[in-house]
Amino acid sequence: MTNPFAKPWIWSWVAAALAFALTLGLTSGRGAGELAYAALSFGAFAAIVGLGQMLVITLGPGNVDLSIPATMTLSATLALKAMGSDEGTALLGLVVALGAGLGAGLANYALIFLLRLPPIIATLAASLVYQSFAIWSNRGLRIKPPEGLADFATGRFLGLPNVAWVGLALAIVVWVVLERSVWGRWLLATGQQMRVARLAGVPVELVRASTYVTVAVFAALSGYLLASFSGGAALNMGTEYLLMSIAVVVIGGTSIAGGYSNVPGVWGAALFMFLVVSMLNSYGAGAGVRNVLTGAIIIAIVIAASTKKRGRA
Amino acid sequence: MTISKLLLGAASLAMIAGAASAESHMAETSDKRIALSNNYAGNSWRQAMLQTFEETAEEAVANGVVAAADAYTTSENQATEQAAQIQNMILQGYDAIVLNAASPTALNGAVKEACDAGLTVVSFDGIVTEPCAWRIAVDFAAMGREEVDYLASRLPEGGNLLEIRGLAGVFVDDEISKGIHAGVEEHDQFEIVGSVHGDWAQDVAQKAVAGILPSLPEVVGVVTQGGDGYGAAQAFEAAGRDTPLIVLGNRQDELQWWAEQRDENGYETLSLSIAPGVASLAFWVAQQVLAGEDVPKDLTVPFLKITQDTLDAALESTPEGSVANVVYTLEDAQEVIAEAK
Numbered sequence: 228m229t230n231p232f233a234k235p236w237i238w239s240w241v242a243a244a245l246a247f248a249l250t251l252g253l254t255s256g257r258g259a260g261e262l263a264y265a266a267l268s269f270g271a272f273a274a275i276v277g278l279g280q281m282l283v284i285t286l287g288p289g290n291v292d293l294s295i296p297a298t299m300t301l302s303a304t305l306a307l308k309a310m311g312s313d314e315g316t317a318l319l320g321l322v323v324a325l326g327a328g329l330g331a332g333l334a335n336y337a338l339i340f341l342l343r344l345p346p347i348i349a350t351l352a353a354s355l356v357y358q359s360f361a362i363w364s365n366r367g368l369r370i371k372p373p374e375g376l377a378d379f380a381t382g383r384f385l386g387l388p389n390v391a392w393v394g395l396a397l398a399i400v401v402w403v404v405l406e407r408s409v410w411g412r413w414l415l416a417t418g419q420q421m422r423v424a425r426l427a428g429v430p431v432e433l434v435r436a437s438t439y440v441t442v443a444v445f446a447a448l449s450g451y452l453l454a455s456f457s458g459g460a461a462l463n464m465g466t467e468y469l470l471m472s473i474a475v476v477v478i479g480g481t482s483i484a485g486g487y488s489n490v491p492g493v494w495g496a497a498l499f500m501f502l503v504v505s506m507l508n509s510y511g512a513g514a515g516v517r518n519v520l521t522g523a524i525i526i527a528i529v530i531a532a533s534t535k536k537r538g539r540a
Numbered sequence: 541m542t543i544s545k546l547l548l549g550a551a552s553l554a555m556i557a558g559a560a561s562a563e564s565h566m567a568e569t570s571d572k573r574i575a576l577s578n579n580y581a582g583n584s585w586r587q588a589m590l591q592t593f594e595e596t597a598e599e600a601v602a603n604g605v606v607a608a609a610d611a612y613t614t615s616e617n618q619a620t621e622q623a624a625q626i627q628n629m630i631l632q633g634y635d636a637i638v639l640n641a642a643s644p645t646a647l648n649g650a651v652k653e654a655c656d657a658g659l660t661v662v663s664f665d666g667i668v669t670e671p672c673a674w675r676i677a678v679d680f681a682a683m684g685r686e687e688v689d690y691l692a693s694r695l696p697e698g699g700n701l702l703e704i705r706g707l708a709g710v711f712v713d714d715e716i717s718k719g720i721h722a723g724v725e726e727h728d729q730f731e732i733v734g735s736v737h738g739d740w741a742q743d744v745a746q747k748a749v750a751g752i753l754p755s756l757p758e759v760v761g762v763v764t765q766g767g768d769g770y771g772a773a774q775a776f777e778a779a780g781r782d783t784p785l786i787v788l789g790n791r792q793d794e795l796q797w798w799a800e801q802r803d804e805n806g807y808e809t810l811s812l813s814i815a816p817g818v819a820s821l822a823f824w825v826a827q828q829v830l831a832g833e834d835v836p837k838d839l840t841v842p843f844l845k846i847t848q849d850t851l852d853a854a855l856e857s858t859p860e861g862s863v864a865n866v867v868y869t870l871e872d873a874q875e876v877i878a879e880a881k
Contacts, residue, residue, distance in 0.1 A: 250754070250755055251754075254755045258753075259754070262751070265751055265754070265778075266751075268750070269747045269750065362581060366587045367582075367583060367584040367587035367588075368584065368859065368860060368861035369742075369860075369861035369862075370860065370861055371861075381774075381778060453743060457743035457774065458742060458770060458771075459742075461583065461584065461741055461743065462582045462584065463582050463739075464741065466741075467739075467744065501747070502751075505751030505752060505755075508735070508748065508751060508752040509755035509756075511735070515708070
């Protein structure tokens, strides 16, 4: 605990703070609250899917969920269609969205377990099916969320965006479960060495199943909130969350080899991913420069975080 | 040219009239088969495009204009996958391919193969550069210029503009942006103070605009590429700023928002985009080529513009959550062909 920089998650927060400061340097401090508020709002969606992806990646090498964008789109599309912009249906929509997520998670795991497909192939193939379902169910028509729900998704409580509160609450739950519950220990043990975990009596397949269901339900929740936030579900609404979900996990200091999770890092990385694009946009960088710089910065953070971790061990 | 639903009825009437006047050409293509090769279906514009093509095709087949007109979409938006799809269409014995291409150049090989096998290839929206194919293009640069011209007419004293671009690295994005910058050069009372990529999606645009707004001075106008205007408006509202003059892109949610603002505070703007019904135009052009008509290789289709006066009509004819549309008829195709000659 002597050196705070020994924590792998600190780097994503340092990077986020730097990007924040550099953007404000341009305006000499004007708009700080506005920028922080926007970062918390948009960071929440990335943080929620990132938390789910973190759990899957913790399962060990080869475990990743590539169906997150399609699951987000499908659950949001079904939920908004079920609600049909009518007041008082927000709960129904939430149930439909989470139900769709649950179904997607179970289907993903069934493919992985029953057909013995590698998770990358299984979730990628399944995502084509989910995306097609979303297209077929509503042909891309954008239905507006009920006004009360839209007000909630864009509203604030105690100065912070409501969606950020949801993301924070979820992060705390995940953190407590990982650190304090038997299931969390099982997950970490499975990720560190699946065979050893199985021999030690950990119900490995149960852990894997529940993890794949959890990530899909998180993706569904994020899709539901995002569609309510931005005025409707679009067929391409999930696209950017594929790489985003993996990036926030890796930048956040979670080991890509599995077995070590890092909850605070996910939030820091989610804020950073929003702020770095805002910073480069504010400085007028073109799309090419922006992509190259974003990539370079991500690599630098990952190197910094992983070097320190090895040093500590 | 009126809009979608109104025109659906008119289209069938026009088709009957067209069938009478151009009967000789109809007979020549009654045994021909046309395929649509489409690279992407994942947004409301593409869905409207596919629907228009299917409606046009169904009616044409029912009237005996062509023997078959089938739509195929690749799942991954990859040029390699679409090239394989085109090769399959050659093997399946289609007479013509109507093509919305994933890349202007990467499909040239497959398109050349199709031409060599005697197929007619008509590309539209996402056009190909292979000389043997026909191209139905939109003058995207003119669209960008027109946006700035409109802003200049509304805000003669000028000011700061925010530019929302589309998907980085795509031909259409470069063209529209070029037009916008040319327009700003011409009307030098304007200055583009910020530029973000909204990927033609409301939620992405909203996020990008929310991120850059805190660092921007007062913005009087927003130039867009379509599918991003509503997101921009939301971001301005969330930041507590006055809504600037946002040029819109024909999405129903944008038009709805515009009508609400108009009723509330007299908001005035302009909305313009390419109509998804361009697929039906491409279908008729392919039919005309198959009928032996002399059709120039490069055709231009006008963009669909919605003004303060036509807003209510457009809103009425556009299905909720979709895109304002025009269904093109055989006569429209003949007119476009005649203009290009």
